[in-house]
Amino acid sequence: MYKKEIKILLVEDEPALSSVIVRGLSDAGMEVSAAADGTTGLEMALKHQFDLLILDVMLPGMNGIQLCREIRKVNDDLAILMLTALSSTENVVTGLDSGADDYLVKPFKFAELEARIRTLLRRSRAGAEPKNTLRAGELELDLLAKTATIKHSNLQLTATEYRLLEYFMLNQNKVLSRIQILEKVWDIDFNMGTNVVDVYVNYLRKKVDHAHPGKLIHTVFGMGYIFKEGPEEN
Numbered sequence: 609m610y611k612k613e614i615k616i617l618l619v620e621d622e623p624a625l626s627s628v629i630v631r632g633l634s635d636a637g638m639e640v641s642a643a644a645d646g647t648t649g650l651e652m653a654l655k656h657q658f659d660l661l662i663l664d665v666m667l668p669g670m671n672g673i674q675l676c677r678e679i680r681k682v683n684d685d686l687a688i689l690m691l692t693a694l695s696s697t698e699n700v701v702t703g704l705d706s707g708a709d710d711y712l713v714k715p716f717k718f719a720e721l722e723a724r725i726r727t728l729l730r731r732s733r734a735g736a737e738p739k740n741t742l743r744a745g746e747l748e749l750d751l752l753a754k755t756a757t758i759k760h761s762n763l764q765l766t767a768t769e770y771r772l773l774e775y776f777m778l779n780q781n782k783v784l785s786r787i788q789i790l791e792k793v794w795d796i797d798f799n800m801g802t803n804v805v806d807v808y809v810n811y812l813r814k815k816v817d818h819a820h821p822g823k824l825i826h827t828v829f830g831m832g833y834i835f836k837e838g839p840e841e842n
Contacts, residue, residue: 618630632722633725646670677706688709710727747820772809776825784833784834789833
């Protein structure tokens with residue numbers, strides 16, 4: 609049995625196969641989330657933390673190859689296993705070149721799927737080393753020196769601004785509520801009367817977004833903030 613902290617995202621549009629995989633991996637002790645199309649799968653992969661993704665190649669909307677490439681733009685470390693009915697060498701190479709770590713051809717036995725997952729998780733954990741540098745676009749954060757630079761130019765941050773920026777960068781592409789930010793950055797319980805988060809986000813924006821070629825700190829109205837490259841959330 610696996611420990612419950614192992615989280616899997618399955619993106620598979622065949623309901624019967626998806627049900628079998630979800631049930632089997634859940635019985636093995638994993639936490640499994642499922643999506644039936646590539647667009648939903650990408651949204652889930654970017655907003656939540658998973659240990660491994662299982663992607664079908666033939667998906668409605670965004671196919672598995674495109675989905676894998678999009679994920680690799682923001683996460684090089686996440687283990688990805690591709691599933692497909694296309695077994696030609698060309699298709700296997702295409703899948704691996706898109707950033708997948710392994711490739712399993714349908715139909716397959718569940719025991720083989722489990723074995724592939726075990727191998728990928730071992731490999732992923734063995735190769736995981738603590739990162740001392742975080743990056744987003746032109747912004748770079750040195751976790752050891754506690755410094756932030758944009759195009760090698762230092763940003764003059766206060767200790768609180770640095771902690772806030774570090775928390776944002778450790779949680780890129782995730783919507784963070786004001787409650788979460790207060791608890792993690794200030795280590796205090798939420799007080800409905802305080803706007804300290806908004807004040808410090810504004811301070812940070814003036815320094816980061818002013819120097820960066822594209823906006824990084826976005827407001828998600830009614831929910832909080834998200835740190836990412838791209839347009840404002842609606």
